[in-house]
Amino acid sequence: MNILKFLTAGSVDDGKSTLIGRLLYDSGAILVDQLEALQRSNRKNDDGTIDLAILTDGLKAEREQGITIDVAYKYFQTDKRKFIIADTPGHIQYTRNMVTGASNAGLAIILIDARKGVIEQTIRHSFLVSLLGLPQVVVCVNKMDMVDYEEDVFNKIVSDYKSLAAKVGLKNVAYIPVSALKGDNIVHASERMPWFKGNSLLPYLETVEIPADTLTEHARFPVQWVIRPQTEELHDYRGYAGRVSSGSFRVNDKVTVLPSGFTSTISKIELLDSEPEAAISGMSVTIHLEDEIDISRGDTLVSAKNKPQVSQQIEADLCWMDTKPLDTTHTYFLQHNSKLTRCRIQEILYKVNINTLEQEFDEDFKLNDIGRIVIKTADPLAFDLYQDNKANGGAILIDSRTNVTVGALMFRANAE
Amino acid sequence: MSKQQLDYLDELEAEAIHILREVAGQFEKPALLFSGGKDSITLVRLAEKAFRPGKFPFPLVHIDTGHNFEETIIYRDNMIKRIGEKLIVGYVQDDIDNGRVVEQKGKNASRNQLQTVTLLNTIAKHQFDACIGGARRDEEKARAKERIFSVRDEFGQWDPKRQRPELWNIYNGKIHKGENVRVFPISNWTELDVWNYIRREKIELPTIYFAHERDVITRNGQLMAASPFLNMDDEDVVERRNVRFRTVGDMTCTAAVESYAFEIDNIIDEISASRVSERGARMDDKVSEAAMEDRKKGGYF
Numbered sequence: 001m002n003i004l005k006f007l008t009a010g011s012v013d014d015g016k017s018t019l020i021g022r023l024l025y026d027s028g029a030i031l032v033d034q035l036e037a038l039q040r041s042n043r044k045n046d047d048g049t050i051d052l053a054i055l056t057d058g059l060k061a062e063r064e065q066g067i068t069i070d071v072a073y074k075y076f077q078t079d080k081r082k083f084i085i086a087d088t089p090g091h092i093q094y095t096r097n098m099v100t101g102a103s104n105a106g107l108a109i110i111l112i113d114a115r116k117g118v119i120e121q122t123i124r125h126s127f128l129v130s131l132l133g134l135p136q137v138v139v140c141v142n143k144m145d146m147v148d149y150e151e152d153v154f155n156k157i158v159s160d161y162k163s164l165a166a167k168v169g170l171k172n173v174a175y176i177p178v179s180a181l182k183g184d185n186i187v188h189a190s191e192r193m194p195w196f197k198g199n200s201l202l203p204y205l206e207t208v209e210i211p212a213d214t215l216t217e218h219a220r221f222p223v224q225w226v227i228r229p230q231t232e233e234l235h236d237y238r239g240y241a242g243r244v245s246s247g248s249f250r251v252n253d254k255v256t257v258l259p260s261g262f263t264s265t266i267s268k269i270e271l272l273d274s275e276p277e278a279a280i281s282g283m284s285v286t287i288h289l290e291d292e293i294d295i296s297r298g299d300t301l302v303s304a305k306n307k308p309q310v311s312q313q314i315e316a317d318l319c320w321m322d323t324k325p326l327d328t329t330h331t332y333f334l335q336h337n338s339k340l341t342r343c344r345i346q347e348i349l350y351k352v353n354i355n356t357l358e359q360e361f362d363e364d365f366k367l368n369d370i371g372r373i374v375i376k377t378a379d380p381l382a383f384d385l386y387q388d389n390k391a392n393g394g395a396i397l398i399d400s401r402t403n404v405t406v407g408a409l410m411f412r413a414n415a416e
Numbered sequence: 417m418s419k420q421q422l423d424y425l426d427e428l429e430a431e432a433i434h435i436l437r438e439v440a441g442q443f444e445k446p447a448l449l450f451s452g453g454k455d456s457i458t459l460v461r462l463a464e465k466a467f468r469p470g471k472f473p474f475p476l477v478h479i480d481t482g483h484n485f486e487e488t489i490i491y492r493d494n495m496i497k498r499i500g501e502k503l504i505v506g507y508v509q510d511d512i513d514n515g516r517v518v519e520q521k522g523k524n525a526s527r528n529q530l531q532t533v534t535l536l537n538t539i540a541k542h543q544f545d546a547c548i549g550g551a552r553r554d555e556e557k558a559r560a561k562e563r564i565f566s567v568r569d570e571f572g573q574w575d576p577k578r579q580r581p582e583l584w585n586i587y588n589g590k591i592h593k594g595e596n597v598r599v600f601p602i603s604n605w606t607e608l609d610v611w612n613y614i615r616r617e618k619i620e621l622p623t624i625y626f627a628h629e630r631d632v633i634t635r636n637g638q639l640m641a642a643s644p645f646l647n648m649d650d651e652d653v654v655e656r657r658n659v660r661f662r663t664v665g666d667m668t669c670t671a672a673v674e675s676y677a678f679e680i681d682n683i684i685d686e687i688s689a690s691r692v693s694e695r696g697a698r699m700d701d702k703v704s705e706a707a708m709e710d711r712k713k714g715g716y717f
């Protein structure tokens with residue numbers, strides 16, 4: 001069994017939290033005491049039924065205001081798959097929280113209110129989903145109960161969204177008409193929309209194949225920690241601890257250490273008491289090399305046959321996430337996997353108006369702004385382009401004064 | 417997400433090991449908070465996977481309320497002997513004795529609240545900059561919101577409205593002096609995942625997790641272990657029942673469930689079929705809808 005991570009995106013009140021509540025409720029993932037707590041709560045729907053949204057709105061402020069401020073993670077499983085849901089906020093001021101939820105997801109559910117159709121928020125969220133490289137999207141046209149379950153309404157929204165998808169570059173999109181409130185096409189096929197022949201949401205999620213977001217030939221292993229017991233019996237033991245971020249490594253593979261460029265051969269792969277022949281993408285292991293080379297945290301082991309680029313000047317998409325605007329004179333920390341270095345934003349190439357998708361030229365980079373920039377780093381980075389390899393193509397910016405994470409970077413081109 | 421895909425337990429394990437190694441790489445003085453419960457026992461196994469044959473780059477820290485299940489302490493001491501790592505114990509009793517906290521009174525008195533103070537004191541005394549904990553997002557709705565690297569201010573407080581963005585699997589552990597980071601490597605595990613992992617890895621657990629006979633009283637509809645720490649009166653009727661515990665905390669706030677699950681397979685069947693969540697057996701969460709959020713804001717795990 002594998003895990004599918006997905007997020008729900010959409011405008012405020014489109015019904016994201018209700019949809020998740022419905023998924024959990026109809027698939028039997030809500031337990032008795034949680035249900036009791038729900039019934040005790042005084043947030044009810046107008047018709048007196050329990051408001052499923054409070055299952056995910058876990059903060060006091062959220063319940064008070066009836067909105068989602070930060071990502072909530074929910075877990076459930078069926079016979080076919082395990083799911084991790086990130087319920088993300090719709091308000092523009094919480095975009096950074098949506099980005100947090102989206103960065104780890106393999107699929108996005110984009111909700112559209114059937115009465116409103118494609119609106120500014122839909123554009124913004126679809127753009128973000130595309131920017132962050134989510135490989136699969138499902139558009140749920142929600143509140144179909146409020147438009148008499150009309151097929152035409154659904155078809156119109158599908159056709160509008162198709163042009164948007166083409167514009168923002170989303171390739172894999174599915175469409176489902178639903179009512180989260182009434183439960184149509186969420187877990188069970190709706191009898192009120194016999195015209196819809198596709199899968200309901202849950203069966204869809206259980207079976208969808210998520211396209212790969214890394215290239216298998218990109219073997220990458222960022223070293224996090226060097227294990228050196230330095231005891232008498234393990235005097236010469238030196239193991240490089242990390243997680244394979246993409247591709248795979250086998251014993252006897254030739255590897256290059258970046259940024260230094262030294263090469264060696266894998267002599268052993270370890271995971272506690274076992275010695276697997278290979279470590280595939282996602283595995284945390286300890287790798288041993290035949291030669292003694294100086295390797296430390298922040299270095300990357302890569303396949304000698306297919307190397308990432310090494311550069312100190314990179315063009316990247318930047319998503320700014322701090323209330324304090326970007327300061328091009330300031331030196332920020334940049335963290336790329338286990339590598340921490342310093343960097344400066346050398347040039348702002350353009351900003352994207354995320355509601356219209358137009359490029360703008362504006363020196364001011366504020367909270368929730370997204371655009372293309374060039375960074376200059378203090379140390380060389382061994383990176384791939386985000387579109388080829390998400391795992392080795394993203395980095396965060398940290399403000400050295402506040403220590404807060406202020407930006408997300410997606411590398412798009414070597415600018416050296 | 418390539419053709420070769422990890423099974424979910426392997427994926428959860430790999431993620432947790434990665435997080436533990438990030439702690440080792442990013443902090444000067446981390447610690448692993450060890451409660452003696454199954455989640456922190458799982459963390460210890462994950463730390464072995466992350467750092468062996470080397471030593472753990474952190475000590476284990478136990479906040480001892482003094483109201484422990486004896487079985488947990490026996491387990492803890494045996495485990496420390498087996499793994500050969502350092503254990504630091506912070507005693508709530510010490511903070512009661514030196515007047516930093518006042519023991520609660522009345523029928524529902526518990527030291528659960530008081531342990532936050534001892535935890536913060538222990539962190540300050542040893543200047544820990546990161547504390548690894550076994551909390552999971554599926555336990556409770558405030559936990560469901562917390563980051564994997566969760567920054568606490570110099571008063572130990574969590575500010576849910578000002579959480580740092582946390583992207584991909586890049587964790588920002590940069591903090592100012594006096595602040596510290598709570599790190600939750602098994603955030604994405606469910607209760608069932610933990611049990612399945614314990615079974616797969618053949619991890620030994622304290623005996624109270626398995627069905628056994630015990631004297632209990634029924635309070636607010638829940639079975640509480642009869643013990644000298646529980647304030648009892650004439651209304652309380654002590655009964656002998658077959659029970660086990662789903663979480664292990666202070667004896668005064670951890671309720672038992674009636675159970676005949678003597679083996680781990682029975683437990684996994686029981687949980688899969690159960691219609692009550694694990695924290696349903698925690699009195700501390702029942703206080704109010706925001707009980708956990710409030711405690712977290714105050715410095716709780």
Ligand SMILES: Nc1nc2c(ncn2[C@@H]2O[C@H](COP(=O)(O)OP(=O)(O)O)[C@@H](O)[C@H]2O)c(=O)[nH]1
Nearest residue numbers: 012013014015016017018053142143179180181
């Ligand atoms: N009629 C109708 N109302 C819905 C539907 N889904 C959600 N709602 C209502 O829309 C409001 C906002 O829902 P919520 O889930 O909180 O939206 P969120 O802001 O996207 O999380 C609530 O009053 C819901 O009851 C639906 O399918 N039909």
Ligand SMILES: [Mg+2]
Nearest residue numbers: 016017067068
């Ligand atoms: Mg919501």
